[in-house]
Amino acid sequence: MTSLSVETLAADAVEPITSAGNAQLGIAVLAGIAVIVLLITRFKLHAFLALTIGSLALGAFAGAPLADTIKSFTAGLGSTVAGVGVLIALGAILGKLLADSGGADQIVDTILARTRKGAMPWAMVLIASVIGLPLFFEVGIVLLIPVVLMVAKRGNYSLMRIGIPALAGLSVMHGLIPPHPGPLVAIDAVGANLGVTLALGLVVAIPTVIIAGPLFSRYAARWVDIQAPERMIPERPSADLEKRPGFGATVATVLLPVVLMLVKALVDIVVDDPENGVQKVTDVIGSPLIALLAAVIVALFTLGRAAGFGKERLSSTVEKSLAPIAGVLLIVGAGGGFKQTLIDIGVGQMILDFSKNWSIPALLLAWLIAVAIRLATGSATVATISAAGLVAPLAAGMSTGETALLVLAIGAGSLFFSHVNDAGFWLVKEYFGMDVGQTVKTWSVMETIISVVGIVFVLLLSLVM
Template sequence: MTPSPLLLAAAPALPHTHSDSRLLVAVLLSIGAIVLLISKAKLHPFLALTLGSGLLAAVAGAPFDKLTASFSTGFGATVTSVGLLIGLGAMLGKLLADSGGATIIADTVLGRASKRSLPWAMALIAAVLGLPLFFEIGVVLLVPIVLVVARRGNVPVLRVGIPALAGLSVLHGLVPPHPGPLVAVDALKADLGTTLALGLLVAVPTLVIAGPLFARVAERWVGPLPLPEPAADLPAAERPERTPAFGAVLATILLPVVLMLGKALADVVVDDPKSTVQRVLDFVGSPLIALLAAVLVAMVTLGRAAGFDRQRISDTVARSLGPIAGIVFIVGAGGGFKQTLIDVGVGDAVSHWAGKLHISALLLGWLIAVLIRLATGSATVATITAAGIVSPLAAGMSGTHSALLVLAVGAGSLFFSHVNDAGFWLVKEYFGMDVGQTIKSWSMMETVISVVAIALILPLSLLV
């Protein structure tokens, strides 16, 4: 996914400064300001990133009449390339939730799982549902299922809760079409299909270790947790008349993934731009077309199958867009900050520093994302900012190594969620834990995901 040439031509690049020390001061001040504005002043990340971009350009020595040019260009290019995909993903997730498709997936898998295999079943459910759903939506959908499973199976809640959270988090950080990986793919000019394939390759063993295996450890650290009272049923008017079939739900969820993977496979196996097969697969496997096809199919396989009329399907799709407005603006502002970083010459300076330090670009991207994640609490902000800083390092990389850099940044963005992360409080309240218990379970699980993922990515870079 590349920015529109018209957008890039709309604003001239900021003049590069030749002082590495001045650039370093500009980067530290701007990131520090973003951190303080988000964590201390409780300013919305969109406003914090906007102000941080202005501070970066000013300290780096850009003329005042050019302060907003790079930010506007980056914002527009990012929203153009990524915002559409986020909107389509939200539509698919809303149709899945309102039609009862998520419940069908859970009930079918759990109905065939023994007590011993329940943690693995929950990890599988979370991974499948996590493909089209944003993390927060996935938590809201999955927690009631986790509580029902723990109650019916008479197992500790964390034994099934940690695998579910791990499945959502791993997909959120490593696998497109989630916003963070999508923005990193765009910033680093990586191939989305390759990133998706490698992301799934890294995600599976990471989920196994951070999910069912770590759940046993977290269970011992935290101790038994009381199960909250079951939530009341939805009003009858809000329930779907009937439920879609399991096979139809699963096929709909996997459709965009299969289409994008098919494009990546055709690019490797066929590798002939004149081939009709490759041209067709390149078209249907492009992220926009793949997600659009999935949404249109979901209107029938989920919406109509649940008994929704045309008006209710339309209302469901419309309601999906409101909650993601903030995400789109944050992602767009992150794109503006990224473009400002590039235009003042920070990317070139980072390349120079990395060469002097002899540090792997993958490890550098992971470390930068870790630091920003710890400071801001936002995985998306960490991914956006780190991808912008290391983007020049991807210029000479092969397609697979650019994709691995996306994954390294995504892995770093998941490191140790704590009290400045909204997800921390969401998990704490849903599971009825105190702060210490949440750190021992959720925060440590996030750290395990981050460390295991980069431990897999680094040796994988030597093989591909």
């Protein structure tokens, strides 16, 4: 096992676009992040604009020429969107087909019909985790909240006993498992292997979601004992459908890209020969682009056609799935621009210079940086993107497994203590009919548990890598 301490790592020599010393660079980073935080939290500016302005401010504070700063930002934006933009779009299409066809409802109804009362919190974790694989967090919440509220009402459960496991399942998938935008960007930034990251992410995610979901929900239900608010129980997404896709076909479709990527990772480890015919095939079908594209094509038949969608309805569903992700793509792209600006002014080398004599492990450093940005901006995606850019040089001396763990450490840190500057905080508060204090004691604490348990398991895995 290679040591993960920062002092053992070295960055590639890259000529920075500024001659500023480490002290000025440190001030520039703090000032750039402060500008982003202020614009997002105080002036409620869209994160895309905040990241763009913050990147220009970062370059200015570092003494970099404006033309070079703009060049770094646009290069980072372009490469990031090129790397993950298509994957985000394909994930959005798959998620929309899952929701509109009633496939998500079919998964929910089947599992709930076969679940005894005492196991309901565990069923909610399973439902949220499976449905959360291809869906953005906000879409997952909107899709699952009606189910959570109805189950809590019909079974006379405390809302937290059902709601917390569902939220934990969605949140863990969002922060740790590709093809969600945050993990994908971090994988791209540090040069990690997607299949290995996915495999290790699942290893970390399973115990994390159990602890933060069903186990923590016992205490959350005692702290905040509320029932489902009647006014928030909306109509089921598939209420107007005459038929729905089958349970088996739906689950197989959702899991298809995950299975293809895991097969690729397994063959890469077992065969380990780029010239081998089997590995060549799995390298193609297990690439995220092909895996997600295959899942979307299959979903057109197993979900869309099975629900009775004609060509026009399928076309409309695909079209509607792409509009809402425009903002996500812009934020992710601008985050990539901010990351590239950080790299080009020499911040990576500055971090190595400052931390080379520290005894703190690189994984813990990455987690702490992501935690700080998450607390400041309220955005898990912004925290992941920014932290990945800052700690990317630390991956230079790491093995494939260690680089994947670096991505997971960043992802875990990006989920730490959601509070009033996070849109997700207010979404959960309003849907569950809680006040701010109740939301902090349940949702915010749950997010913190996910973050802390996640980094603990990442550090434990690092001992055997």
